[in-house]
Amino acid sequence: MGLRHPKTDQIRLEDVFAALSNPMRLQVVRVLAASGPVPCGSLLDGVPRSTLTHHWRVLREGGLIRQEAVGREYTLTLRRDDLEQRFPGLLDVVLRAAAVPEPG
């Protein structure tokens, strides 16, 4: 069973925002933006596997990440160029906004 990834021109803005509407997923986007591709297992320590699977799916189906099998593990990559092509400037502003301190 292949994992579903929307084509660049099929990425929907409401799905992007839904993917970004959770602090854990926003954090994953920030980490991937800073680091490049990352094995799934090295993100979000201590979070149950079913929760992780859900977050990867929402990010993947929203068009924010690619999730690809590399050997026995999945690797996550931010779709930076695809997002820039589809919604110019959006990702940069999201990353800047995510760096603003949250209320205590």
Next chain:
Amino acid sequence: MGLRHPKTDQIRLEDVFAALSNPMRLQVVRVLAASGPVPCGSLLDGVPRSTLTHHWRVLREGGLIRQEAVGREYTLTLRRDDLEQRFPGLLDVVLRAAAVPEPG
């Protein structure tokens, strides 16, 4: 009972994105950005009242709009300056992204 509006420095990014993750709410933001304050009743024709109430609440609690009683009706206003102060550049890029055609 007063309606809850987060203070500017209490607006949470994840709540902003949650508010924008629905096409109707995104449309309301676009209309308010183009028009200034609008009476609730003149937006989203043909949508059930309970659905409207829900959308206004999510937009209001997310910090995107002010909903204020004016006479016997509520008026909605986009919190453009507050959003700009809290997350500079975000609203402009959201409005530009929302103007990109959706996939058919």
